[in-house]
Every structure is written in C-alpha cells, then in structure tokens.
Amino acid sequence: MTKTEKFKLIEKFIIENQESHYRLAYSYVRNKENALDIVQDSIFKALQSIDRLDEINYLKTWFYRILVNTSIDFIRKHQRVLVMDDEVLDGYLPQTEDRQIDLDLLDALDALSAYEKSLIILRFFEDLKIEEVAAVLDENVNTIKTKLYRTLRKLRIEIGEEN
C-alpha cells in the first residue's frame, strides 16, 4: 500500500467514525468545545504520525489510543486550571445545560478514574473486544479483564446507591 492510499484510508476512517470519537472525547471532558478540541488534536496527531502505524489492521486501536491519551492529557491540564481564579475558570467549566442532560451518566462515571472510564467506554459503549481494549490501553489481556471486572463492580455499587 502506498503512503497516499494509507493516508486516504485513515482519512476515511476518521470521517466515518467522527461521532464515536466525539462521544468518547465528550465523556471525558463533558463540554462541547473541549471535546471538539480533543478530536481536532487527535486527528492532527494521527495524520502527522501515520508512519508509526505499521499495520493498517491496527488502525482502530491506534486511533483510539491517540484519542484516549489526548483526552487524559487534557483532563490533567484541566485539573491544573482548577486552582486558577474564577474568571479564567469559567471558560473551562462545562456549560450548565450540558450538565443537566447527562446527569446520570456523569454521576455514575464520575466516580471512576480516567483510566477506569476508558475501560468502560471502550469495552461497553464503543464495543471493542477485550483484546482491542488491551491494545488501546497498552496492557495485557488478563490485566484488562481483572481491571474491567473490578471497575464494573465499583460502577454497579455506585449505580445501586443511586437507585
């Protein structure tokens, strides 16, 4: 496959799956602007580094990994912003309307760490196979299974309390 074909293929993948990618980013930051930023950043990073994708079959996990890492990076930075003064902070806080709509989802997923969130989203919302989740998060399959089980239990408890 030539480089141009590869580029075209990735481009097609990005366009076709843009809504999934947006949702994934959104569930980390829960704010439209920030989610769009993350999607934009991820696409740019991906297309700038297509040389590092050796096997086109790994396209999906490769892109998800970039997306997840960009999101987690963003959250890290976001936390630093939290100590800043209110005026600056306001721009970064999720809009109130957004918060209303996704209240349940937020409450349940909020109790999780960014890593645990990634596990749940990738496995159950994006329907990735355990092997694929492992590839995205760069862990072995057994570790992912254990962590997923643990996270599920934690999540169920949180939901249970809410009901």
Next chain:
Amino acid sequence: MKQINKLKKQYNDIEIPSELDEVVKQTIQRATITKKRRSPVKRWSLGVAVAVAMFVGSINVSPAFANSLVNIPVLGSIVEVFTVQTLTMDKETYQANLKTPAISGLDSEGLQTALNEKYIEENKELFKQFKADVADMEKVGAGHMGIDSGYEVKTDTEQLLSIARFEVNMVGSSSTTMQYDTIDKQNNILITLPSLFKDDSYVEIISAYIKDDIKQQMKDDKNAAYLTSEGADPEFHSIQANQNFYITADHKLVISFDKYEIAAGYMGVVTFEIPSDILSDVLVGDTYIQ
C-alpha cells in the same frame, strides 16, 4: 448488565454538534497541507538524505568543517539546498517546527552568505516571537498555538534555483505565507520580478491575465472561492511590482499569492502560471522566461 445498557444509551445520546463534521474535515485538510509541504524533502533519495544529514551534522558541529568545505572544488561546484537548523518546541498545546534552509556551492559567497543569513535571521525572529506569544498565552491560562516553517526547492536546473519558504501559523485556523528566492546560479544573480522586464508594463499585463483566469476558473468550478467585491467581479486588481514569484524548470513565470490574499482560506496558497507569449514583448530577454 442492565445499568450498563442504560449508561450506553445515555452515551449514545450525547448530542453531536453540527460543527463536528466541519471541524474534522478542516483538521484533515490542515494536516494534509503540512504533510504535502514536507514531502518534497522526503522524496529525495536516501543517499542524498544521508549525505545531507552528515553534511548538516558536520556543519552544525564544526564551523571549521563548514568553512573547509567551500575550498573543496567538487563540493563547491554543486549548488545545494539543505536544512541547516531546526528549531522546535513541543509542549502539549504549543508546537513549533521551524526548518531553516541554507544554500551551499554558489560561486558568489557574498550572495550565498546574504541569503543564508537572511534565512537564519528570519527563523530566529519567528521562533523568538512564537516563544513570546506562548509566554503570553500561558499567563492567561491555556491555548493552542502552532507554527511551522520550512522550504521547498521549486526549480533546480543548471541555470536556475528557486526556493520557496513557507510559514504556517496555527491559532484556531491556519494562515500560510510563501516567499521565494530565485537565483541565477551561473551568473550569481538574485532575480527580482522587475529585473525580468524592460519597464513597469508587466504589472498590468500579468494582472489582466490573472483577472481573466480567476473569472474563468470561477465560471468553470463552483469551488473556486476567490474573493469577490460587489457583483461577481474578483476583488483582485493588481499584482505588486515585487509580487512573489518563481520560475519553473521549463522557463515559465509563476506568480504566487499567500493564503487569504485573494481567495478563501481553503484554497491555500494560490499560484498562476503566466503564459510566456503574453510577456515576450516586455521581457528583457529570453534567458529566464521562454
């Protein structure tokens, strides 16, 4: 698992903003542009790349070595363009990648040094400015900023060398500027646009041609988004006397406009190849343009 399904439904209900599609396409386009601009360098054969790497490495390590090269006749007689300096910044949301070209092998050391120093000075200034901008941004909180600069050899024949240097600024959307230098290698002359012509009449001749061409393009292609004033008249009126240009290997004059200068942003840098026959009356000679 029921709760998970409920959650999944909420996840799938996350509203997709209408601008997503646009953002995605624009980003892809921007990434493509930066990629394309870099590719000519990559297209060089591996051997040349290795040689250049060693060359650049040695020059950067040792000024003495750099000076000694000029005295080696074989190397001295080949005019080459290579990356002499790379300035980069890679902070999470601030990215700079500036590549400075340098020319080697020109007979006239004065011209060569003048150009090389200009290139280095420009990128140094650009990087300084970028660092200052980043510092300002960081004071305010956070932001995204990127800058990319580099070069492309447009023409490299026995006689002519045309180098295009580009600068891409990314703050929100991106802006691109192009600058060209065309050198007569045999006579060691830096060619300027006015120097090609007998008098000023070329400005009008070229402008008229470009205006017609814009009109034609807009008629043929709905996507040709040139800026228009009232009505459908192109906003473009006239080229500058020293408009950006380069000369192709087959001796054609190409006039270049920066992004946003005469057309909508997505058209990028726009160039027009001017047919030589409409210029023949005003040309000083047919050495460069035929």
